[in-house]
Amino acid sequence: MSLRYCLMVTGPAYGTQRASSALQFAEALLVAGHRLDSVFFYQDGVYNANRHTSPASDEKDIVREWQRFGQTHGVALDVCVSAALRRGVIDNPRDGGAAERMGSNLQQGFRLSGLGSLAQALLECDRFIQF
Amino acid sequence: MKRIAFVFTQGPHGGSAGREGLDALLAASALTDRIGVFFIADGVLLLLPGQQPEKILARNFIATFGVLPIYDIHHYYICAESLAQRGLLEADGWVLKGEIVRAADWRQILSGFDTLLTF
Numbered sequence: 001m002s003l004r005y006c007l008m009v010t011g012p013a014y015g016t017q018r019a020s021s022a023l024q025f026a027e028a029l030l031v032a033g034h035r036l037d038s039v040f041f042y043q044d045g046v047y048n049a050n051r052h053t054s055p056a057s058d059e060k061d062i063v064r065e066w067q068r069f070g071q072t073h074g075v076a077l078d079v080c081v082s083a084a085l086r087r088g089v090i091d092n093p094r095d096g097g098a099a100e101r102m103g104s105n106l107q108q109g110f111r112l113s114g115l116g117s118l119a120q121a122l123l124e125c126d127r128f129i130q131f
Numbered sequence: 132m133k134r135i136a137f138v139f140t141q142g143p144h145g146g147s148a149g150r151e152g153l154d155a156l157l158a159a160s161a162l163t164d165r166i167g168v169f170f171i172a173d174g175v176l177l178l179l180p181g182q183q184p185e186k187i188l189a190r191n192f193i194a195t196f197g198v199l200p201i202y203d204i205h206h207y208y209i210c211a212e213s214l215a216q217r218g219l220l221e222a223d224g225w226v227l228k229g230e231i232v233r234a235a236d237w238r239q240i241l242s243g244f245d246t247l248l249t250f
Contacts, residue, residue, distance in 0.1 A: 008248070043151050083151060115158030123133055123162055128246045 005029055006125035007039045008118065012047035013062040014055065019048050022131035023065055030073055037125055038076040039066070040118045041110070045131075046084040049077070051107035067109035078113035079106070134165045136244035139174035144189040149177050152250025153195055160202040167244055168199070169237065170229065171210040174250075175217065178209070180224040197226045206230075210237050 007026060011018025026036055041048050053063045070077045079089065084106075091106035106112065122128055137156045141148040160166060170178060177196060184191050199207075207229030214220045214231065232240065241247070 042155070043147065082154065115155055116161065118155060119159040119162045122135055122159060122246055122248075128248075130248060 002033050003126040004035045004037055005127045006037055006121040008130045009041050009045035010043040012044045013053050018131040019062050036075050038078050038121055041079045042083055046079050046087050046089050049079045049107050049110040050089050050105055052105050063107050070109050077110040078117055079110050081112040132165050133245040135246045136167045138169040138249045139177055140172045142173035142176045144184050148250040150192045160204050164203040166204050167206040169208045171213050175213045178226045208232050208237055
């Protein structure tokens with residue numbers, strides 16, 4: 001039976017195993033024939049969308065791996081906007097504030113989203129897995 | 132409609148889990164009232180009265196727990212063993228009134244929920 005999954009990632013791209021486990025799980029569930037509607041990045045998980053993340057050349061680049069994964073499989077990569085702004089992950093800086101001077105660092109392929117879409121995904125999916 | 136459980140396991144100001152879990156809980160409450168809120172381990176400390184987080188440069192989000200019933204969230208469960216381990220079984224004036232249940236019952240109640248989020 002094919003199930004609709006939603007994943008929530010709460011750990012950074014580097015520093016804990018949460019993000020890499022989530023990425024591997026995401027790939028495995030598609031291989032097993034299930035569907036993945038979206039991946040929601042919350043708490044320190046928003047660091048997965050920081051395009052300034054620069055791993056050493058012999059390490060997995062989790063940030064770009066997510067982008068590749070999302071693009072290849074048409075999976076939305078939703079980043080909680082309020083958690084992201086507080087941690088310095090920003091997009092389309094406006095209003096002449098400090099954010100505009102710093103520029104955007106949201107990795108291409110991710111989109112800033114609200115907690116409402118997490119709530120929606122929670123209710124709609126068959127399986128919700130938190131990393 | 133699915134039943135969703137929010138489990139709070141961490142203390143209030145050492146990390147942002149409690150606050151961000153509360154934000155997620157509020158967002159979910161806009162779409163469903165089939166929600167249960169569970170407190171265990173240091174998570175029970177979220178409900179202690181008289182907190183002054185501004186003194187340690189933290190924001191006071193604790194009061195928001197007290198108004199959760201306004202958002203049609205009515206099921207709160209607090210782990211009795213966690214309270215006992217922290218010397219809080221006799222405490223009162225809690226920010227939020229919850230049902231104090233033994234761990235075995237807490238687990239039984241939790242198993243009635245379809246989806247679980249842990250903060």
